[in-house]
Amino acid sequence: MNLTSNQDLIKQLEWRYAVKKFDPQKKISEPDWQTIEKSLVLTPSSYGLQPWKFIVVQSPELRKKLKPISWNQTQVEDCSHYVVFANKIDLNEKYIEDFISLNSQVRNVSKEKLESYKKMMIGDLLNGERKDRLSEWATRQCYIALGNLMTTVAVMGIDACPMEGIEPQKYDEVLELEGSGYQTCVACAVGYRSAGDFYSKLAKVRFSAEQVIIHK
Numbered sequence: 001m002n003l004t005s006n007q008d009l010i011k012q013l014e015w016r017y018a019v020k021k022f023d024p025q026k027k028i029s030e031p032d033w034q035t036i037e038k039s040l041v042l043t044p045s046s047y048g049l050q051p052w053k054f055i056v057v058q059s060p061e062l063r064k065k066l067k068p069i070s071w072n073q074t075q076v077e078d079c080s081h082y083v084v085f086a087n088k089i090d091l092n093e094k095y096i097e098d099f100i101s102l103n104s105q106v107r108n109v110s111k112e113k114l115e116s117y118k119k120m121m122i123g124d125l126l127n128g129e130r131k132d133r134l135s136e137w138a139t140r141q142c143y144i145a146l147g148n149l150m151t152t153v154a155v156m157g158i159d160a161c162p163m164e165g166i167e168p169q170k171y172d173e174v175l176e177l178e179g180s181g182y183q184t185c186v187a188c189a190v191g192y193r194s195a196g197d198f199y200s201k202l203a204k205v206r207f208s209a210e211q212v213i214i215h216k
Contacts, residue, residue, distance in 0.1 A: 004155065014204060016154035019161045019193045022078040026192035028158060033081060036190070039152040040083075043145040047121050049099055051088035051138035052145060053182050055175060056081060062174060069170040070187070075161050080191030084171060085146060086182035087138035096121050135183070142185040153190055163187040 004012075028036070040054050057063055058081065067076045076082060088095070100118045104111045124130060130137055150160050164186055171177075171184035193200050 009155065012154045012157070013151075015157075016150070016159070017199060017202075017204070019075065019079075019159045019189070019191075019197060020199045021194040021197035022075055022080070022159070022161075022189065022191045023194040024078040026080065028080040028191060032156060032158065035156070036081075036149065036152060036158075040145055040149055043148045045141045045144060046137065047125075048103075049091075049096070049121070050141075051091055052142050052185075053086040053088075053180075054145070055084040055086060057084060057175070058082070065174045066166075066171065069167040069174070070163060071165040073163065073165060075163065075189035076187075078191070078194075079161070079189035082187065082189055083149065084175060084187045085142040085185045086175075086177060086180075087135060087142045087185045088181060089135045089138070089183050090181040091125060091134050091138065093122060093126060096126075139185050146186055146188055149188055149190070159191055159193045161189045163189060 037054075037056075043050075045051065057066065060077070063077045063082060066082075067073070070076045096118060100111060100114050103109065103114055103117075125134060125137070146162060150162065153160050166184070166187055168184040171187075175184070177183060
């Protein structure tokens, strides 16, 4: 079932850009924001493990502290909602067991029937080659969520700007993530563009489909 036409989808993806200047007076409505949060919750992840936290920073005091450790980018303070993506750094057997319990409850399936699924995850992530790169693996999952967020808001006619120009370790200090089992990965400012943002008038610069898509 198509909720939007092919043409409308492409139009919105053409419309979106990484906003450099937000209008601080324009705020996302509560119903729209609840939809955006739900889209984050529904983001797909490897094994469905969701190794992340989405920290919605609304406190003006916290945003003021984050701005200088974000290359002094004004989006941090001027956007409507500011989301920090934190990836899990201490994935362990208990986390996987809790996830299996949730699967059992939600899908009404016995844990015994999910045992092979649990063993596969433990074998791959905790005992396999990826055990020494779990933080990197979890970081990649956060970027899936970031992409999902940016597409969702674009379709809704809401602006966004992904923020990699930040100092993650200092973010962890400000947001009190140390010892939580999570660490800052990336952030995203969400809101509405300022009419004075020069970049909103620029054409998109993209390589052609022939240059980046390979059919075999």
